[in-house]
Amino acid sequence: MTTRVYQRVKKILVIAIVLLASNFAHAQGLIELQQAEVEKLTKNTDLLRQLYSEGLIARIELEKSEQELTAAKARIEETTKAQELATKAQVLAKTKTLVKPTLVPLSKTATVMRSTAGTFGLANLAPIQQFFSQTFGKRLPTSTIGQSATHNRMGWDHRNAVDVGLHPDSAEGRALIAYLQNSGIPFLAFRGAIPGVSTGPHIHIGNPSHRL
Numbered sequence: 698m699t700t701r702v703y704q705r706v707k708k709i710l711v712i713a714i715v716l717l718a719s720n721f722a723h724a725q726g727l728i729e730l731q732q733a734e735v736e737k738l739t740k741n742t743d744l745l746r747q748l749y750s751e752g753l754i755a756r757i758e759l760e761k762s763e764q765e766l767t768a769a770k771a772r773i774e775e776t777t778k779a780q781e782l783a784t785k786a787q788v789l790a791k792t793k794t795l796v797k798p799t800l801v802p803l804s805k806t807a808t809v810m811r812s813t814a815g816t817f818g819l820a821n822l823a824p825i826q827q828f829f830s831q832t833f834g835k836r837l838p839t840s841t842i843g844q845s846a847t848h849n850r851m852g853w854d855h856r857n858a859v860d861v862g863l864h865p866d867s868a869e870g871r872a873l874i875a876y877l878q879n880s881g882i883p884f885l886a887f888r889g890a891i892p893g894v895s896t897g898p899h900i901h902i903g904n905p906s907h908r909l
């Protein structure tokens with residue numbers, strides 16, 4: 698019994714890790730597949746129960762189908778538990794970053810300030826936009842989200858980066874930079890134009906672009 702409980706917990710943990718790693722991309726599809734399976738097995742079991750009551754099949758065939766149905770229902774329960782666990786882990790991870798920010802001192806005069814700690818993907822843009830609109834009552838002024846024609850022309854890989862039209866020394870710019878630092882999101886903040894790299898002051902969220 699203990700071994701079975703252990704195996705079940707291990708299975709739930711593995712699913713939770715996969716969900717976390719994929720940013721929950723698979724959760725809905727997985728549950729839908731499992732629900733379809735339960736539906737199919739329920740119909741099958743009902744049919745077999747009918748046939749058994751009419752004496753057309755052996756009891757063992759009905760029991761086998763019932764066991765499969767029970768197992769399929771258990772899988773949905775496991776996925777749901779894993780989803781709950783993964784959500785909790787995500788919330789915990791966020792709380793931890795907020796409590797213990799690792800602030801890198803930034804230059805007050807350099808044309809470019811950079812912070813390369815952490816990771817950023819376009820999927821992480823929504824919480825930043827939410828922070829900004831809640832703080833300043835207006836939308837985050839993004840000028841480019843992901844790859845653009847301008848970046849193609851300049852030969853920069855900008856697929857996982859976002860440009861924001863804010864001066865790093867403005868109140869809004871400073872708040873955004875503090876938020877990015879607290880959240881462990883990499884960025885480059887430009888105080889001015891750099892030929893071939895930056896057309897003017899802005900904040901680039903994401904790792905530095907590299908040549909395509």
Ligand SMILES: [Zn+2]
Nearest residue numbers: 858859860901
């Ligand atoms: Zn950029």
